[in-house]
Amino acid sequence: MNDLLRGINLYLIGMMGAGKTTVGKLLAKEFNYRFIDTDEVITQVAGQSINQIFAEQGEEAFRTLESQVLSGLCAHQRLVVATGGGIILQRANWGYLRHGLIVWLDVSPEDLYQRLKEDTTRPLLQHDNPLGRLQELLEQRSSLYAEADVKVTITPHDTPEQVVDHILEKIPTALKTESPKPPQYNLNPNDLS
Ligand SMILES: Nc1ncnc2c1ncn2[C@@H]1O[C@H](COP(=O)(O)OP(=O)(O)OP(=O)(O)O)[C@@H](O)[C@H]1O
Ligand SMILES: O=C(O)C1=C[C@@H](O)[C@@H](O)[C@H](O)C1
Numbered sequence: 001m002n003d004l005l006r007g008i009n010l011y012l013i014g015m016m017g018a019g020k021t022t023v024g025k026l027l028a029k030e031f032n033y034r035f036i037d038t039d040e041v042i043t044q045v046a047g048q049s050i051n052q053i054f055a056e057q058g059e060e061a062f063r064t065l066e067s068q069v070l071s072g073l074c075a076h077q078r079l080v081v082a083t084g085g086g087i088i089l090q091r092a093n094w095g096y097l098r099h100g101l102i103v104w105l106d107v108s109p110e111d112l113y114q115r116l117k118e119d120t121t122r123p124l125l126q127h128d129n130p131l132g133r134l135q136e137l138l139e140q141r142s143s144l145y146a147e148a149d150v151k152v153t154i155t156p157h158d159t160p161e162q163v164v165d166h167i168l169e170k171i172p173t174a175l176k177t178e179s180p181k182p183p184q185y186n187l188n189p190n191d192l193s
């Protein structure tokens with residue numbers, strides 16, 4: 001599998017709580033890749049928690065930082081990158097994500113809610129109806145997540161290790177369809193001299 005990947009980065013996308021950080025760490029071990037979490041890098045660079053950044057600088061400032069962090073990663077190979085749930089919102093980020101293989105961890109809002117209901121570290125869920133918020137966010141974002149190269153649908157029974165196995169099963173097919181196609185030129189043979 002490592003030979004097949006040829007060092008390209010893997011980018012995990014999906015809603016908050018989908019397991020990008022948890023599964024990303026396991027995947028990195030599997031490939032002997034380095035693990036990077038964009039949320040983690042942002043908090044280090046800013047010297048603040050994500051909640052503090054949202055509260056004191058606002059979501060827009062967070063999104064700008066997020067793009068800067070992601071763009072810096074393109075220079076590196078052999079990374080598994082756990083992205084923030086909203087990374088797909090900025091058009092420019094797609095140019096950076098496309099440097100590697102993009103994997104969408106698809107989890108239902110109900111399952112996300114079960115995972116995150118006691119968690120206070122996601123500012124967008126500090127809401128009187130967190131399940132409704134998750135449903136609304138997924139509805140707004142699902143067409144963007146669906147641009148991923150690989151989609152893994154995760155049920156409540158799938159352990160993080162099983163999610164890794166599902167990803168490993170799907171990567172070879174995705175890489176085959178990913179391989180660069182030669183450019184198609186509509187040359188008129190009479191033009192060749
Ligand atoms: N397959 C799984 N089954 C059950 N629980 C899981 C699974 N994957 C992750 N979790 C749990 O769900 C919670 C959220 O996981 P994690 O932090 O990895 O999500 P994330 O996608 O990185 O979220 P965010 O976008 O907010 O960073 C954690 O408590 C984690 O232990
Ligand atoms: O879904 C989102 O917009 C977010 C997800 C988290 O990973 C963090 O990046 C932040 O809480 C925002």
Ligand SMILES: [Mg+2]
Nearest residue numbers: 020021039082
């Ligand atoms: Mg995470």
